[in-house]
Amino acid sequence: MSLSNYFIGLLFLAVTTVSMAQTGKITGVVLDENNKPIEGANISYDMISVTSDANGFYVLEIPADRKITVRFKHVAFKSITANFQVKPQEILEFNPVMDSEQEQLEGVVITGVRPRARGIISVDPQVVRRIPGLNAGVENVLKILGASSNSDMSSQYSVRGGNYDENLVYVNEIEVYRPFLIRSGQQEGLSFVNSDLTQKIDFFAGGFEAKYGDKMSSVLDITYRNPEKFGASMEASFLGGAVSAEGVSKDKKWSAIGGLRYRDNSLLVNSQETQTNFRPRFMDAQVNINFMPGGKWNHNFLGNASYNRYNYQPLTRQTNFGTLDEPIALQIFYEGQEDDRYQTLFGAFKSVYQANENTTYKIIASAFHTQEQEYFDIDASYFLGEVDANIGSETFGNVTFNRAIGSQLNHARNNLDALIMNFEIKGSHNENRKHRFDWGAKFTHENFRDRLVEWEVIDSAGFSINPPVVDIPNDQPYNPYVGPLVPFQNVRATNFVDINRLSAFAQWNTRTRVRRGMLYATAGVRAHNWTVSGRGLETVTQTVFSPRVQLAYKLDSKDMLFRFSTGFYYQPPFYRELRDMSGVVQPRVKAQQSLHFVLANDYGFTMWNRPFKLVSELYYKAMDDVNTYTLENVRIRYRANNDAVAYAYGLDVRLNGEFVKGTESWFTFGYMKTEENQNNRGYIARPTDQRLKFGILFQDYMPNIPNVKIYMNIVYNTGLPGGSPSYADAYVYQTRLRDYRRADVGFFYVFTERNAQRPASHWLRKFQDLSLGFEVFNMFNNQNAITNTWVRDAYTKNQYGIPNFMTTRVFNLRLTARL
Template sequence: MNSSKLIIVFLFLCCGYFSFAQNATVKGVILDQENKPVADVNVSASGNVSQSNSNGFFEIEIPSNKKTVLVFTHISLKMMSLTVVLKPSEIFVFNPVMSNSEEQMGEVFVSSKNKKRVQGITIISPETIRKIPGANAGIENILKTLPGVNSNNELSSQYAVRGGNYDENLVYVNEIEVYRPFLIRSGQQEGLSFTNTDLVQNVDFSAGGFQAKFGDKLSSVLDITYRKPTQFGAVLEASFLGGSVAVDAVSKNKKWSAVTGVRYRNNSLLVNSQDTQTNYTPTFADIQTNVNYDISEKWQMSFLGNISQNKYLYQPLTRETKFGTIDKPMTLNVYYEGREKDQYDTYFGALKTTYKASPTLTFKLIGSLFHTIEKEHFDILAQYRLGEVNEDGSPVSDNINFTRGIGTQLNHARNDLDALIANIEIKGFKEWANSELEFGLKYTRESIRDRVVEWEVIDSAGFSINPPLVVLPKDNQPETPYTGPLLPYQNIRATNFNDINRFSGYAQWNNKTELGSNEIWYTIGARFQSWQVSGAAIEGKNQTVFSPRAQFTIKPDWDKDMVFRISGGLYHQPPFYRELRDANGEVQPNVKAQQSVHFVVSNDYNFKMWNRPFKWVTELYYKSLSDVNTYSIDNVRIRYVADNNAKSYAQGIDFRLNGEFVPGTESWVSFGYLKTEENYENKGFIARPTDQRLKFAVLFQDYMPNIPSVKVYLNLVYNTGLPGGSPSYSDPYLYQNRLNDYRRADIGFSKVFIDSNTKVAKANWLKKFKELSLGIEVFNLFNNQNAITNTWVRDAYSKNQYAIPNYMTSRVFNVKLNARF
């Protein structure tokens, strides 16, 4: 992109104003009866003529607010016609299938009835998800480039949205809620997220103000649909980080179809780029399948299944971290013994049946079962040396001229968890002329068997360090002998056998009407949930919450294609098991649901720039939270206080510009501002652990002008520092240290040997492939030193503590092969 275009984009970001054409646009891909693209189709309308390219793609401008007939003609196929009425600047996507028999399509009156646009849902292309590079590539990798979505850990698939934490996000696959393991404490232990991107058809995301039909969480909804294949196909991907295979299968009578994927991942390439040298033997693998069966035209069934096994074997050897200032450089050297051995086995199955009782009435019955068996066992002894470094250029380990601190740390854990979660749900959908009624009822039973045994012993300069939160006899050594007990620095022991029964339901009414010449949509709905926690030695009280929610959308009758939305309501998050367990590992059965009064005001604006489609989205939001369950975050591990003794708020504004900066590709620029604070026991407001003030991100796709088969993909994220730099045991009102800003750029280059636009001879070996590409990815292109937490080390002389950053991955190179059959 040349400099003049960059200047134009920058001016648009500042003022957000462009003039509009008075025409509308029809575009799409023309296919034949074998589902193959058709080139050289003439498309004519109102004197304008266009032609489809080798990929079957066409685009034509037509007059707006006027009945227009589009005619599709081809030398070997029968003519097709379509009558449309479009609003000014409306973009109507139409993918016709041309056959040997002439077809006359009906009239189509398009007036911005796109439900997802009306609901404020962001649509993410599966193709973009597969192509954009990232250390943990997938859907979550793309979410982190959206405004309001934050993560400072490239090894993790977890994300925080608008001041919430990782446990406040809903994830659905085919309308079925999915879960993640409970005990994972480090991003490098995750391996694979649940969603297999090779199986995905649609990805929708809402960052807040979502409707009552979605569940009981405070922050966001990720709604994923796996595809229902129509013909045989296969996808293969292989890289230095692992590989995957996905297969589409269809029966001869077309009643059965299935898409199945197998994945394997190994993070050794990334972990070996960190400061800590390790013997690292992880194996992350899973298999997923989505099977569909059409019993009749009115009745369909489907099965979604997943089996995953994550084995994490970690044996740290040494660590050398340089920090300090130019005039006073320092280093931390650590020597380890012991190892960590974790395993997370999860099994998930869901059966869904859909029955269309009439053209306007549909019922769905969904049953699912999730079982996770998790083991977290480690004994790691670390002996450290903190010293000042000479500046003569010799190796750091041989160049320490003054040792400021030495010590030993022993960490032990034997944590085991077995959880079984069963769901059964019925949904209904009734449609009238301009309105819809959606309703549902769900029962969930959660059975948790959990044992926590973990402790830490710290020795500094030959002295055992007592726990920071326990009052002990005054130590006057060496004048007076110490008579107090020798205690572990941290000691958590608990056994929890608990069952949780939940009933939930929702109803919402969606309606479309007009106010003068303006179009209006509104949704009114409410949810409820009732639950009770029980166990061998505890019996919690029954609790019930109600959550009314509403959305109002208006599309003014303007030449400019704008939509305005206001949404919100009362949102509740009844506690899941992790939220019930306090910092000592004990379950508090009467923890209340966190409550949020949430308001979102937004505008999206479709326009054309450089004669290509673009969209500018602005969202202003505010959340007022009560009964807040405060927490601390260490890497990706969340520990709750479990007492509901706080209140908080989150406020901010998000901007996003997306469109075809390069013809035929989607890119976007995002910016977000967030402020979130909490007040615990009326001590005053302080920053929450997810208070990430500024966020800037770019997702960009391009190709080399002289070599169009060479593609370029860029993923750039900048986040200001999180308040996560204090010791985990510290009082947050005394320590509000922030980590440094997070800066990361990942770039990928891909050579496409064949795709749908490539013409090859029948004898060419490439004819076997639908797509084949080979790429090189560079993670952390500028080799930024991003820290996820700090390690705190004592100075034996000054009695001070030093914050040594725990750096994430450095620059890493990866090679990736993609093939489609």
């Protein structure tokens, strides 16, 4: 070889090597809105393009160290544009989700600021995992996005005047359920949704489509991840811990993700006024398995097993109340204990058949089994005392004189065994990318075996208190009482109930260009037939129909979208709604009916060269055949007589965007009024009538220490009705609890913040995230009350409502790691 040829060869090799070193790669899986891989998607920049394979997988090589715009296109989906900048030889993973109504920019965080035609609120799962709260998880964030809750340790929420039983929750299109006997937030344990497994979170606050089930208030739609590679995560804190793992087989046909969680609420309970021997423990295990054999089938299994143990032995309690001039203290000394257990098993199979690129069929079968016990015998002896208010006194703050003495004995032996089985078939068909038809039919069988034995005896100054419904003169001690001695409250019932349900829906989606914008329309109808039967019960069958319509118009010139939704939303009674105040099942209870009107505006705009979104929603709900109820902590007791009409109206305003560059924060304001009219006695506030709410979910970082991330969760809600005794006539007692004010803050040091700048051999490069957090719950130590304890003073003839305060300020350490 001549010297010149040798030189040219070396030059060619050098140029090639430099060229290869100055490129990086983008790789991932293209998915549809149902988390199914999309074959044949075109991924391109400039004149370079690749196509996703049968599993949706793609690899695209792009130049390094400069911003590249990549476009994802497919004939059946709306295009996605994303910007990337990779370092030499860097491999960046990006898994776009394509659908016909959404455009995505650089991952799920940015999609939240673009107007969406369906009225969905989408949340990044990473935000859910970071935001501090006593019940960290999806429900914790929903309280910022339109839902309401005044309980520190409850994951339950109400939406726009509805109660906790009026919200649908789906995981991978499968409806999930909660335990039934829960009466206190600190008994709930863990939410079904495991945030570590979550890929997509959608929330509808009202006016949702016909394809969703028969509830009156909201829909929470969760999608779990379909893994593309091995991964694992771990979390440990003073409140418990969690681990998860995910992986995929070599042939890419099998994938699985699962998690274990453990929770111990001792840290929280010890911050309350009641001194106890108490260690509530909750644990669960979940797994989501996918099998893609190739061809047209895709199979999925979702399983969950949870066990909650609640052992409670109260000792003493002192609550100070009254005024500065006349402070009063309630002192309680307890004997006895409570032993509650909740064990649930859930399993679901889902098969998807892709007949062709326009037609899909789905078959879903699920079963939910819960065994619950609620046993307690607790005797509470109470004293109402006068508190020494003299600052210079040696006994300042102590009780100096007890002026009322009484006792209260509570007993329960409640057992419930419930089995719920579902079988569902659904289909969808796209026609010319402008029309989509969805349909489905579902059969549900519910079996309940329930025993209620619950009573309460109240003694005041040595005299037994009669129940409020017994109208017998009693003027002790001046004259002897000759009436019967009965418990103040007495509930005894044994119920064996079967409910068979058949529901179906049909829905049509279309879009068309109208002048200078795009019009989206969805129209559908649901039908629901149910039959209640059981031992000693009359067999009753009822049927309802629910037409629903959603319209949206998006302007071409602006990120501006207008939405209107209306429809009838029937809620056929579930088991708890059939059971009246005495525990007896009433099979003739009708479905509650709600007529929704929702008018909304979504406006996407740029401020400080960063994206923002403003959403305003006006809503009105007219309700008929309302099943009125009382709310005790988180336990709902229905009257089961459909004796009321009601309404709810209000305004929700949400602003979210990058207030701090690179992070997304949310500001929410809401006004709502809801009232009910029982038997034409006039309108009064419903138990969920919460007039004003304000929430902030804020993310920040320290400019000089960018590794330190700050997350704040602030909620203010005006007081709920519910300050009255549960047995009282709601028209006589219309007192409210105090306003709910809470601020939680978390400081996280992220060790992996600058991983891209570290050498590949560095030990931190093995982690996607490694962080240590310090959290402060109830930062300002606000005293929030969940209910009142009502105490009778025989000396002054007064009845006092003493607030049951929730948690005080609590500190927590949290370590998280993700591979």
